[in-house]
Amino acid sequence: MWAYDGWNNLNLATEELQNPKKNLPRAICIAVPLVTVVYVLTNVSYFTVMSKEQLLASDAVAVTWGDSMLGVMRWIIPLSVAFSTFGAANGSAFGGGRLCFEAAREGHLSKVLSYISIKHFTPSPALLFNSLIAIIMIIPSNISGLIDFFSFAAWFFYGLTMLALIVMRWTKPDAERPIKVPIIIAWVVLMVSVYLVIAPIVEVPEYGYLYAFLIIISGLIFYVPFVYFKYTLKCMDYVTIWCQLFFHVAPEEHHD
Numbered sequence: 581m582w583a584y585d586g587w588n589n590l591n592l593a594t595e596e597l598q599n600p601k602k603n604l605p606r607a608i609c610i611a612v613p614l615v616t617v618v619y620v621l622t623n624v625s626y627f628t629v630m631s632k633e634q635l636l637a638s639d640a641v642a643v644t645w646g647d648s649m650l651g652v653m654r655w656i657i658p659l660s661v662a663f664s665t666f667g668a669a670n671g672s673a674f675g676g677g678r679l680c681f682e683a684a685r686e687g688h689l690s691k692v693l694s695y696i697s698i699k700h701f702t703p704s705p706a707l708l709f710n711s712l713i714a715i716i717m718i719i720p721s722n723i724s725g726l727i728d729f730f731s732f733a734a735w736f737f738y739g740l741t742m743l744a745l746i747v748m749r750w751t752k753p754d755a756e757r758p759i760k761v762p763i764i765i766a767w768v769v770l771m772v773s774v775y776l777v778i779a780p781i782v783e784v785p786e787y788g789y790l791y792a793f794l795i796i797i798s799g800l801i802f803y804v805p806f807v808y809f810k811y812t813l814k815c816m817d818y819v820t821i822w823c824q825l826f827f828h829v830a831p832e833e834h835h836d
Contacts, residue, residue, distance in 0.1 A: 587612050588738075589675030592682070601758050677707035688807055692820040695829035704827050729792045732777060736796065739773030742766045 590607055594600045626635065626645055638644040646657035681703035684693035697704040717726060745766045748755065781789050805811045824830060 589671045592675040592678045596678075604759060673707065673710065676710045677703055680706035680710055687810070688803075690816060690820075692816075692823045692829070694831065695824065695827075696832050698828050698830050704829055705823055708827075725788060728780065729788050732780060732789055733792050733796060735773045735776040736793075739770055739777060742770040742773060746770065 587608060590597075590604065590611075594604055597603050622642075626641055629645055629648055630638070630641070634644065635641060642657050642661060643654075646654040650656060680689060680693050681696075682694075683689045684691060684706065693706045693709055694703070695705055696702060720726070745761065746763065749763055749766075
């Protein structure tokens, strides 16, 4: 399901959309089915042209398919993959940076991550922090394991998010909801999340899933003192000032 994971990136930039109450649901309802159809048809073309043995033996199925079908134009496939990779990276960086930015605004991360560039009006510290975490994660050079464990963690949190939505729909029925998601969608995503979290562990048990879970739980070590009890380190004031001077960032004027 990692190939379809971009659906959540647009949600992270809601406040930057024009008329988000209308355009956010419209974008998701158009983009998600469109991408799903394209991916399914792409896989149908692979199975139509290539045998099972060829699929399993190929290190790059799309390239092998291009060699069989496109002839001298087979270079289009790796070029398209490169464009797609940059597009996915751009969307992930855009959404991930704003996730850190909003978390810092809510007090869940260091305050400096909520600052924006005084020249470009972008959350530069949050983007750089996100990039640093990404660099650390690719150091082991095991992309397959990284995708597996990332998907496990991502769908774990998607499931928790849907569970929270369902609970709040019952406990706070009168709360203001600018964009109200049909409850059936929340239940479907919750069930899919439970399956995608449990199924890989049952099918191929690995210590990596345990490590990923422990890393997630270890966040409580920082959450309890720094978020729940709002304890602050005095040295962070100096770090914040240094980052402001070095990156030319400042707090945003206001936010709702």
